[in-house]
Amino acid sequence: MNAKGQLSEAVTASPLSIQGLTVSYDHRPVVYSVDLLLKPGRMTAIVGPNGAGKSTLLKAALSITRSLTGDVRVFGRPLAQMTEDIAYVPQRNSVDWDFPATVLDVVTMGLFRKLRWWQLTRRSHTDKAMESLTRVGMEAFADRQIGELSGGQQQRVFLARALVQNAALTILDEPFAGVDAATERAIVEVLKQLREEGKTLLCVHHDLSTVRDYFDDVLLLNVRRVAAGPVDQVFTAENLQATYGGRLNPVQLERLVPAVSEEP
Numbered sequence: 001m002n003a004k005g006q007l008s009e010a011v012t013a014s015p016l017s018i019q020g021l022t023v024s025y026d027h028r029p030v031v032y033s034v035d036l037l038l039k040p041g042r043m044t045a046i047v048g049p050n051g052a053g054k055s056t057l058l059k060a061a062l063s064i065t066r067s068l069t070g071d072v073r074v075f076g077r078p079l080a081q082m083t084e085d086i087a088y089v090p091q092r093n094s095v096d097w098d099f100p101a102t103v104l105d106v107v108t109m110g111l112f113r114k115l116r117w118w119q120l121t122r123r124s125h126t127d128k129a130m131e132s133l134t135r136v137g138m139e140a141f142a143d144r145q146i147g148e149l150s151g152g153q154q155q156r157v158f159l160a161r162a163l164v165q166n167a168a169l170t171i172l173d174e175p176f177a178g179v180d181a182a183t184e185r186a187i188v189e190v191l192k193q194l195r196e197e198g199k200t201l202l203c204v205h206h207d208l209s210t211v212r213d214y215f216d217d218v219l220l221l222n223v224r225r226v227a228a229g230p231v232d233q234v235f236t237a238e239n240l241q242a243t244y245g246g247r248l249n250p251v252q253l254e255r256l257v258p259a260v261s262e263e264p
């Protein structure tokens with residue numbers, strides 16, 4: 001905010017802006033004073049070691065977890081007014097897959113936030129859900145119980161549930177965890193299509209070797225923000241070592257950041 005209390009243009013244009021977000025568990029900060037400003041129409045990765053606070057940052061930004069301090073805005077407005085603009089795909093293992101529901105039920109539920117109480121689930125909603133399932137190659141599984149799916153299939157269904165919301169911003173917590181290479185490629189393709197449609201994506205991501213290929217921007221996080229910005233500027237050996245506490249070996253680093261070996 002400027003001196004007159006007005007939001008900057010960058011904040012009002014941003015699908016998600018976070019300022020000074022701190023989250024504590026048992027009096028111990030697990031996310032400390034993190035700032036992040038997403039640019040519209042880009043894919044941003046949150047990268048950092050286990051326990052760095054990546055999932056907590058997402059959950060606190062979405063008010064699923066309580067934060068100690070911080071200002072979160074969606075296109076410059078408070079999150080509570082803008083929840084319809086955000087789709088969230090949680091970590092697959094955080095969900096009760098034994099809940100009795102079909103694949104189609106789960107995807108249609110993605111629309112419920114947009115429906116008012118007097119709007120029953122109509123044929124058009126089912127059609128939209130089927131369209132999303134087709135987009136992720138899961139239309140043949142519409143009547144299957146969700147507990148009967150493989151991990152990769154569950155992840156695709158979750159993605160379909162997000163797609164049906166047609167949200168400006170989709171937030172995904174480790175969308176590639178435990179999926180095979182073909183499913184990973186299929187998910188990346190859908191995410192890239194969303195970006196082409198002008199949507200914004202924010203993903204917790206673990207595989208350092210694909211950050212350059214998949215993402216435009218990256219937030220390197222280890223409780224605090226180590227660095228954030230375009231991948232080609234921020235995804236450097238120095239920043240990665242700072243994020244991972246110097247635990248990446250030089251061979252790994254050279255593979256991830258080839259330019260390092262070319263520097264004089």
Ligand SMILES: Nc1ncnc2c1ncn2[C@@H]1O[C@H](COP(=O)(O)OP(=O)(O)OP(=O)(O)O)[C@@H](O)[C@H]1O
Pocket residue numbers: 025026030048049050051052053054055056057
């Ligand atoms: N509900 C909770 N109560 C207490 N501590 C928690 C809770 N949730 C997470 N933590 C702790 O907060 C820290 C950050 O956890 P978080 O899950 O956000 O990390 P992460 O970067 O997503 O990790 P990973 O890569 O292993 O998924 C960890 O030390 C974790 O043990």
